[in-house]
Structure formats: C-alpha cells, structure tokens
Amino acid sequence: xxxxxxxxxxxxxxxxxxxxxxxxxxxxxxxxxxxxxxxxxxxxxxxxxxxxxxxxxxxxxxxxxxxxxxxxxxxxxxxxxxxxxxxxxxxxxxxxxxxxxxxxxxxxxxxxxxxxxxxxxxxxxxxxxxxxxxxxxxxxxxxxxxxxxxxxxxxxxxxxxxxxxxxxxxxxxxxxxxxxxxxxxxxxxxxxxxxxxxxxxxxxxxxxxxxxxxxxxxxxxxxxxxxxxxxxxxxxxxxxxxxxxxxxxxxxxxxxxxxxxxxxxxxxxxxxxxxxxxxxxxxxxxxxxxxxxxxxxxxxxxxxxxxxxxxxxxxxxxxxxxxxxxxxxxxxxxxxxxxxxxxxxxxxxxxxxxxxxxxxxxxxxxxxxxxxxxxxxxxxxxxxxxxxxxxxxxxxxxxxxxxxxxxxxxxxxxxxxxxxxxxxxxxxxxxxxxxxxxxxxxxxxxxxxxxxxxxxxxxxxxxxxxxxxxxxxxxxxxxxxxxxxxxxxxxxxxxxxxxxxxxxxxxxxxxxxxxxxxxxxxxxxxxxxxxxxxxxxxxxxxxxxxxxxxxxxxxxxxxxxxxxxxxxxxxxxxxxx
Numbered sequence: 001x002x003x004x005x006x007x008x009x010x011x012x013x014x015x016x017x018x019x020x021x022x023x024x025x026x027x028x029x030x031x032x033x034x035x036x037x038x039x040x041x042x043x044x045x046x047x048x049x050x051x052x053x054x055x056x057x058x059x060x061x062x063x064x065x066x067x068x069x070x071x072x073x074x075x076x077x078x079x080x081x082x083x084x085x086x087x088x089x090x091x092x093x094x095x096x097x098x099x100x101x102x103x104x105x106x107x108x109x110x111x112x113x114x115x116x117x118x119x120x121x122x123x124x125x126x127x128x129x130x131x132x133x134x135x136x137x138x139x140x141x142x143x144x145x146x147x148x149x150x151x152x153x154x155x156x157x158x159x160x161x162x163x164x165x166x167x168x169x170x171x172x173x174x175x176x177x178x179x180x181x182x183x184x185x186x187x188x189x190x191x192x193x194x195x196x197x198x199x200x201x202x203x204x205x206x207x208x209x210x211x212x213x214x215x216x217x218x219x220x221x222x223x224x225x226x227x228x229x230x231x232x233x234x235x236x237x238x239x240x241x242x243x244x245x246x247x248x249x250x251x252x253x254x255x256x257x258x259x260x261x262x263x264x265x266x267x268x269x270x271x272x273x274x275x276x277x278x279x280x281x282x283x284x285x286x287x288x289x290x291x292x293x294x295x296x297x298x299x300x301x302x303x304x305x306x307x308x309x310x311x312x313x314x315x316x317x318x319x320x321x322x323x324x325x326x327x328x329x330x331x332x333x334x335x336x337x338x339x340x341x342x343x344x345x346x347x348x349x350x351x352x353x354x355x356x357x358x359x360x361x362x363x364x365x366x367x368x369x370x371x372x373x374x375x376x377x378x379x380x381x382x383x384x385x386x387x388x389x390x391x392x393x394x395x396x397x398x399x400x401x402x403x404x405x406x407x408x409x410x411x412x413x414x415x416x417x418x419x420x421x422x423x424x425x426x427x428x429x430x431x432x433x434x435x436x437x438x439x440x441x442x443x444x445x446x447x448x449x450x451x452x453x454x455x456x457x458x459x460x461x462x463x464x465x466x467x468x469x470x471x472x473x474x475x476x477x478x479x480x481x482x483x484x485x486x487x488x489x490x491x492x493x494x495x496x497x498x499x500x501x502x503x504x505x506x507x508x509x510x511x512x513x514x515x516x517x518x519x520x521x522x523x524x525x526x527x528x529x530x531x532x533x534x535x536x537x538x539x540x541x542x543x544x545x546x547x548x549x550x551x552x553x554x555x556x557x558x559x560x561x562x563x564x565x566x567x568x569x570x571x572x573x574x575x576x577x
Contacts, residue, residue, distance in 0.1 A: 012217040015184065015224035022223045022261040027290060030298040032240065032266040033283060034068040035061045035359075037315075038083075039102055041274040042072070045315055051083045053314040058087065060310045061271075062097055065299045068124065070100040070268070074116035075109040084116040093121065098171070100124040114161045122169040124207065127154050132181035133192055150192050151176075155197040172198055173207035175244070180212040184225055188232055190518040200238040208233075209268065211244035212255060214277075219251050223258035230263035245281040247273060252281040257289065271311050272319050272326060273412030285324045292364045301325070303370040331366045334422075339387025346390065385409030392432065395425050398535075401506045401521050407555075411435050436535040439554040443497075444469040448546050450484040462487045468550070470497050485545050498553055499527040505548075507541060511559035515539075522548040524556060532556025 002008055002520060037057060042049050049057065059068050060564075071087060072080040082099070087093055099120060103113040105127055117123050129150045136142055142150075155174065164171045174194045176187045191208050192395040200206035210229060222245070230241055233243045243259045243266065247254040256267055273282035284304070287297035301307060304326050310318050321328040333339045338361050340574075345359035352358075357365050366372070385405040392398040400408060415431055416423050423431075455461050463480045464487040479491030485505060493499050503523040518541040522534045534551025538544035 012221060013220055013506065015228055017224045017228050020056075020145045020224055020227055020228050022258060022263070025261045027257065027260055027293070028295060030287070031260055031264065032068065033051060033066055033267065033287070033299060034100060034242070034268045035066045035270065035283065036070040036244070036268050036280065037270045037274065039070045039072045039364040040268075040276070040280055041270040041315070044052060044274060044276045044279070045317070046451065047316055048079075049314055051079060051086060054083050055086065056310065057091065057314050058092065060307065062094060064301065064307065067096060068098050068100055070102060070124075070126065073102045075103055075112035081112070081116050088117075095121065098122045098124055100126050100173070102126045102128065105129040105150045106257060107153075107157060110154060110157050110161070114164060114535065116559050117165055117168055119379050120165075120168045122171070124171045124173050125158055125160060126173040126175065126207075126209070127151070128175035128177045128209075129154065130178055131176040131348060132178035133183065134181055135178055144186060144252060148193050151190050151194050153199055155194045159198060171204070172200075173209055173242070174198075175209040175211055177211060178213040180216055180222060180225060181214060184228055186453040188229055191229075192234060195235070195239065195277075200235075201338055202237055205238055205240050207240045207242050207266065209242040209244050209266075210264075211268075212246055212252070213244075215246050215248035215252060215255065218249075219254040219258045222255040223262040226264055227260035240265045242268060243281075243401060246275060247278040247281065250278065252279070253285050253289070256281045256286055261408075271307070272317070272323060274315060276309075279360065282324070284326060288325045288369075291368075297331045301369055305370055325364070325369060331362065331371055333361060333387060339390060340385070343386040343390035345431075346394075369462045388412050388428070391425055391428055396429055396432075397510050398432070398519060399506075400535075401504065403504060403523055404521055404533045404535075407531070408432060432535075435555065436533070438549045439534070440515065441554060442471045442557060443492075443550045444553055445547055445550055446474070448488065448543065450487065450542065464491060466491055466546075468492075470495075484542055485549060488546050488549060491525075492553070498557065500524045500532070500553060500556065502549075503531070507545065518544045520544040520548040522552040524549070524552045524554075526556050526560065528560060530556045531561050532559070 038054055042054065046076065058069065058071065072083055074081045074084045087099065093099055101113055101117065101123060103109050103125065107508050113125065120510055129147065130139065131147055136144070136147055142412040151174065158172060174191065175192050176182055176237060180188050187210070195206055197208050210226060226241065230236060233239060241264045243256050243264045245255045245259070252273070267281070267283065267286065269281040269286065270279070271284055273279040284301060287299045288301060290297045303557065308326050312318060319326050322330060333342055340358035341364060349359060354355050388409050389400050389405045394401055411431055412423060412428065446469060448464060450462050450464040452460055452462055461480050461482060462484045465478050465486055467474060467476045467486060475495055475497070477491040479487045479494060481487030486502065489500070489502055501524065503525050505520070505522055507518060507520045510519045517537050517539050519535060519537045522545070524532045526532065532552040532555045534548045534553065534555055536544045536547030536551055538547060
C-alpha cells in the first residue's frame with residue numbers, strides 16, 4: 001500500500017444536485033423484488049448449481065414470495081437452457097410469478113433466448129450492454145454513438161420477436177451495465193434511446209435497471225445518481241427504476257436503501273448477498289430492515305433457519321455467524337450488561353399489554369424469524385448474572401430470586417473461567433443441579449412430617465418431626481415454629497449442629513398439569529455471617545421448602561469450610577414460615 005499522499009487512486013466525483021430530496025424521505029413501502037440468485041448468484045459459485053439444485057432453490061424463492069425471479073442466462077450454456085425448459089415444460093412456474101432472462105445485446109443470443117421462452121406464460125427479457133467510459137475505452141474501443149447503437153439494435157430485435165411468442169406476456173428490461181461508472185448524462189441518453197424504440201406506456205412500463213455493477217462510491221453519491229436520473233428521465237411514469245447493487249465497498253445495503261429513497265421502485269438482489277466478488281445486495285437484510293421499521297416487506301422470512309439451510313445445501317456457500325438476521329450469533333449476547341438489559345426487557349415485555357416490541361439490543365423479535373429465545377443469551381466468561389438468570393427461566397422455567405442471581409452467577413463464572421469456553425444450556429442446568437439440587441453434605445433429609453395446631457394464645461403453630469443425616473449420622477428431633485420451615489430451622493439450631501437464621505423464601509410452580517412440581521428457594525445467614533442460597537424441587541411444596549433449607553445450609557457451610565469468596569448479596573425481605 002502507498003503511504004502518505006495516495007497517487008494510485010482518485011476519489012469518485014460527486015453529482016451536482018444541491019436540491020437533493022432523498023435525505024428527507026423515508027421508506028414506507030416495499031419495492032418490487034427480483035431475485036437474481038439463479039443467475040447472478042449462480043455464476044459466482046465455485047461449483048455452479050445443477051439443474052436439480054436450481055429447481056430446489058427456485059421453489060424456495062417462490063415460497064418466500066418473490067414474484068419476479070431471474071432464472072438464468074439461457075443463451076449462455078446448455079445447462080441454463082435446459083433449466084429454463086424444465087421450468088416451463090413441467091409447469092413449475094406459478095401463475096403470479098414472472099421469470100426473467102438475461103441476455104447481451106447480440107443477435108444470436110437474443111434469438112436463442114426467445115427459443116428458450118416458448119410456452120412461458122409471462123417473462124421479462126433483460127437486455128444489457130456495458131456503457132461505462134472504462135469499458136468503452138479498454139474493452140470495446142467504441143465511442144458513445146456505437147455503444148448506443150448496440151443497445152438500440154438489441155431492443156429493436158427483441159421488440160420484433162415479441163409477436164413470435166403470442167402466448168407469452170413479455171416485459172422488457174434494459175440495463176446500462178456499470179451504470180454507476182457511466183457518466184450520468186450518458187446513462188440517461190442511452191436509456192432514453194432504448195425507451196424511444198420500445199415505446200412503453202403507463203400500463204406496459206419498461207424496467208430501467210441501473211446497476212452498481214462495481215460499487216465505487218459512498219452510498220450518498222449512489223443516491224444522487226439515482227435521483228438525478230429519475231428527475232431528468234422523460235415520461236418517468238412509464239418506467240420502473242430498478243436497483244442492482246453489488247457490495248465491493250461493503251455498503252451495498254446502504255446504497256440500495258438510499259437508492260430507494262432517491263426514487264427507485266424495484267430491487268434486484270440475492271439471498272444472503274451471494275454474488276460476484278463481495279456479492280450482490282442481500283435482499284434478506286434489506287427486507288428485514290424494512291420490517292424492523294414497521295414496513296411490510298412482502299417477503300416471508302418467518303423460518304429463516306430453514307431458508308438458510310436450503311440455500312447452503314444447494315449453493316455450498318455458508319452464511320456467516322454474524323450475518324444480519326440469519327447468522328448463528330446475531331441474536332446472541334455474551335456480554336453481561338447486554339444480557340441483563342435483554343433479560344429485563346423480555347420480562348417487562350411479558351408483563352406489558354403493549355404489542356410494540358421494545359427489548360434492548362434486539363431490534364427485531366427473533367420469534368418472527370422462527371428463531372428461539374435459546375440463542376439470545378449464551379454464557380461464557382464475559383457473561384453476567386442477568387444472562388444466567390434469563391436462561392434459567394427461559395430454558396428451564398426456574399425463576400431465581402434476584403438475591404440468588406449473584407450467587408449462581410458466580411458459580412457459572414467460575415466454571416466458564418475454568419473451562420475457557422462457552423457454557424452450554426445443558427451444562428448450565430447441570431451446574432445448578434450440582435450446586436443446589438443434589439447437595440447432601442453435610443446435611444441430608446431422611447424424613448419430615450409437620451402438623452398445625454392452635455396454641456394457648458389462639459395462634460397457629462407448626463410442629464415438625466424430622467429425621468436427618470449429619471455427616472452420615474442420624475439425628476431425630478421435634479420442634480415448633482410459626483410455620484413448617486421455621487420449625488425445621490429451629491430444630492436444627494437446637495441440635496447445635498449449625499446456627500443460622502432464615503432470610504428469605506420464594507416458591508413457584510414448575511410445569512403444568514398433573515405432573516406439576518414446585519420449586520422453592522431459600523436464603524439463610526449463618527452465625528458467622530455467611531449467606532447461603534438453596535433450592536429444591538419436589539411434587540410437594542413443603543418437602544421442596546425443607547430440602548431447600550438444607551441446600552442453603554450445605555452451600556453456606558461449604559463456603560466456610562473451603563474459604564471460598566462469598567459473592568456480595570442483596571438481601572430481600574420476605575416472611576418465612
């Protein structure tokens with residue numbers, strides 16, 4: 001690379017359009033969409049698709065909702081021609097779908113293209129020739145009049161051949177290839193020469209496709225080119241202005257969106273941006289960007305994972321993990337602060353009666369695309385307690401009390417630090433189970449029974465009869481309290497095996513129906529000031545509560561015994577009976 005003053009390259013010139021209108025506009029409706037996956041996308045594949053693979057992808061495009069599909073370049077090869085014939089002869093094209101075929105402005109190719117269209121109900125014949133100064137000078141060695149003549153002669157031939165297909169409704173599209181590299185006034189001149197031959201009307205509009213065959217400028221310059229063209233085109237109402245943006249500068253999506261603001265009516269592109277060099281514009285992203293702004297895109301991506309699977313199988317391309325909307329990780333947060341915000345947003349949304357999506361870091365609801373909430377938050381060493389708590393609830397139905405988030409969050413952070421890798425959701429539950437649910441040292445419960453009676457003061461009291469193991473030795477006791485949990489705690493303290501106070505207690509149902517279980521969470525504090533959190537699951541809520549007390553006690557004693565650093569806690573006040 002050159003350093004300092006760069007002399008090898010020059011900046012792309014701007015367009016003189018001081019009264020540009022596109023910056024103040026918004027996109028409020030979907031354009032006409034045309035998929036070029038089967039032509040532009042296919043020609044960019046290291047291994048082009050077979051006819052069968054192209055048929056599968058065609059069916060997918062129809063399913064998504066494309067009404068215009070560029071199916072190929074039938075004059076370019078026998079495979080392309082055969083694919084076209086199978087679509088027509090096997091009646092694979094729905095009545096509301098128009099196929100599009102690309103052809104250079106050469107007589108033999110145009111005639112071969114019309115042969116391939118025999119029997120089609122409707123078709124767009126897409127004629128193109130290169131128009132840029134660079135192409136004229138380096139590739140063709142022709143001046144502007146000669147380039148215009150190529151386009152005009154091709155248009156004349158196509159118009160003369162239309163009557164040979166009386167059963168086919170033919171529409172016409174013209175592309176000045178490398179439009180963005182062509183002098184804008186010359187692009188207008190050659191398009192108007194073509195329009196003059198074709199003679200379109202309001203009912204039979206011509207498609208003027210203005211391709212960024214090579215992306216060479218910032219998106220605002222592209223928008224200026226489109227707006228200038230639309231404002232200077234004669235009889236604008238008889239033309240559909242189409243965009244076909246590539247992604248050489250990585251701004252194909254932005255260029256397309258600004259081109260629509262500038263007056264374009266139609267977009268050609270591919271699924272996930274497949275195409276030559278850095279690809280075509282990604283129609284999935286453009287459409288879902290509109291959807292995220294409340295605009296109906298007229299394309300169905302409600303099962304984005306299935307669409308991606310068919311695409312990858314048939315093109316042998318892979319969708320990157322950070323691809324907008326479709327990548328594996330685009331709805332995933334590892335950052336603790338992001339996880340906490342998402343968790344709070346999702347919780348608030350569930351409680352809210354509003355239909356408006358309003359969750360931090362998630363501009364679109366993953367469920368709208370068939371994605372599950374499992375992938376939103378994933379755990380590694382950078383994750384926080386909020387993300388851990390969210391997954392425990394969303395995946396396993398465990399609504400950990402807020403004070404417990406810190407304690408279990410530390411368990412997972414220690415595990416992630418030790419592992420040095422992502423913690424799977426199944427491992428998350430295993431860690432919870434190991435820390436709380438299967439705890440049996442030093443205390444384990446053998447039996448517990450409680451009864452309620454009224455004392456001399458007319459108040460209800462609970463009496464419990466308990467058998468438990470402490471370091472393998474059996475202990476039995478009777479104790480009373482204002483509830484079963486407090487009676488049980490009093491009994492353990494009276495035995496002198498441990499001394500603690502109950503801090504908080506919460507419970508909730510887990511699951512539904514006849515097999516519903518209950519989960520109880522307990523926070524205690526030992527006489528040494530150590531907080532212990534416990535949890536237990538049982539079909540009987542009372543049993544779950546008693547087991548949760550022992551779980552909390554075991555965890556507190558383990559912290560004291562091993563000298564673990566106790567996480568800071570947030571004590572919540574609740575009545576423990």
